[in-house]
Amino acid sequence: MALNVAKIHVGMSGGVDSSLTAALLKEQGHEVVGVYMKNWTRDLPGMRCPWADDLADAKRVAVRLGIDFKVYDFENEYRQKVVDYMIDEYRRGRTPNPDIMCNQEVKFKLFLEAALADGAEIIATGHYARTENGRLLMAVDDKKDQTYFLYRVTSDALRQTVFPIGEFDKQTVRQMAAERGLITADKKDSQGICFVGQIGMREFLSEYVDTKPGPIIDKLTNQPIGTHDGAIFYTIGQRHGLDLGGGLPYYVVGKNMDRNEVYVTTNLNDDQLWRPLVELADVHWIKGVAPIDGTYRVRARHRGALLPARVVNSDGTVRLEFEQPERAIAAGQSVVIYDGDECLGGGIVLA
């Protein structure tokens, strides 16, 4: 990868992927500046927020590489654009993805803008993905591919971004980091969104939303068969955590937030569990224009299988017709659309 630029700001999280990103770009002769984005610092019950340790690790790697290092403070914006969005969506009974929003609003908007204002020509992050002339391509390591989280980034932003790690698999990344003596070479991967990964969404939401118990209703009999802790905690297709005792397993197939009711069934073929059709709103196309109607590969969750589906555009929304019904798609979730290895964009499940 020969880049015709001098100054690159690298988002460094203190993990191995972004550490190696900075190292590789430095080796290629670029003037690299490491930047830690301070997005979230709050400790939660039972979980110490590791941000200060992560920042120190990122800075250690920067010192090792002999590069400049800065901290950009996005705490307020992250709280508004990512955390508040996430909590609002859950309140409405939906299942949002905060990582997608963080990429759209923070990493590839605020960070990009701040870096450019700071003298950078382009930015880089440690995502497993590739860019080419403003297009977003899947990573070489398809098990680590992170394009699902990046589908709402604009073509303009991608033109000013590189993902050097997208060319390698994870094992190679760790090995290359170890060869370069980076202290993050063996560091454990963070899980999804940092503050939720370790304690779980349930505990996180409990800190911010008042919840009260309500009835669990069997969809087949329309009778209450138990009590839940708050409808906000349940997602379509979820099996665990209902405490309904023995017998056949129950799955969540719906909820009513106004009535604080959760609907469950033992029917594995319930039409809410397997949906042949979904409607996407808030559609984002990386190139700015919708692809022509036709059959594409789509993915409804990070690392989810790429399934064939027909994409039908209609006035800003998209109707997806799966060849085989897809399991457990919740409102608020993102579905991302691919043409071969190229991520075209996607949208948010309307209902």
Added chain:
Amino acid sequence: MSQRAIDAMLPYFRDKFFNPSAPYQPAVEIRRDYQLAKSRIAQAIGARGDEIIITAGATESINLALNSFDGHIVTTAIEHHAVLSVAKARNHTLVPVDSRGRVSVEAVAAAITDETTIVSVGLANSEIGTIQPLREIAEIVGRERARRQQVSSKTPIFFHTDASQGAGQLDLSVARLGVDMMTVNASKVYGPKQVGLLWTAPPVKLRPVIVGGGQELGLRSGTENVAGVMGFEAALTEAVSHRKSTVENLTLLRNKLERLLIDAFPDAILSGHRRHRLASHLHISFAGLDAERLVFALETRGVYVATGSACAANKGTRSHVLTAIGLSDAEADGSLRLSLSGDLDEPAIDRAAEIIIDEVRREYERLETL
């Protein structure tokens, strides 16, 4: 940790594990060992065994001492956070220090009011090593006590010091220091962590923070940390008996390191009192540098130093001590706290100086190319 402290502790994790309060003979022996160790610890500070309370470290000792009295606290702007946190929750006065980190005795006297019950001044500062004039402050407190007796005031006033930082280098005799309460920490003399003591003069009546089974004369309940006290005793007696030679050696090495660094960087700023300073301490600021980068560069070369401004590790806070002695933000952010341990020798100091000079130069050169 001191080898003697480790050796002293080990038997109490194995054969001598009994609870010292148990009634059977092996436990009685442990009770005796424990009391003997406490007496020796007390001797090291010129006190009696029944005048000291064993705690889980200096922070607890300070909380116990300062929370035993209501009313106004007089302390300094450069105290340990344990003292400052207790003081700030109450009516208090923080006496400023001069640019060398020394508190003025007159300023302490002026800060004392009719409601003052505690004056707390640390023997030596952990960051810049400045030693405070405790004896003179003790005289001020004594005079105030006499004055209150004359006007029949019932409000007590006591003088507490956290002597943790000076242990092993300074005279810890409570009589000569003139204090009424003293805190000492085991880990600062190469003893175990989570062990400390609070000494109180007989007129001081403590109010326990931790109640329960009535151990430590009812002033600090909880099964005795027997092994910890054995380690504390071994480490403290060793430190006190070698005190003179330790200070001589450290002074020589510290002065050499200071000279080498100042020769290389004449513009660097030295903090702490020139004369009244711990022999182990060297505080130096390279204005314009990010000292945290130096910490991370030095650690990979076996030189472990602290900084007064751990932007990353310490959540973006600058040291209150450096602010109090009037260092600018740029000076504080470029500060290294070099503390020398007793086992260093001259070749090690030469090597450390070489590495520090190399890394500081590298950082200055990096900044020039930006």
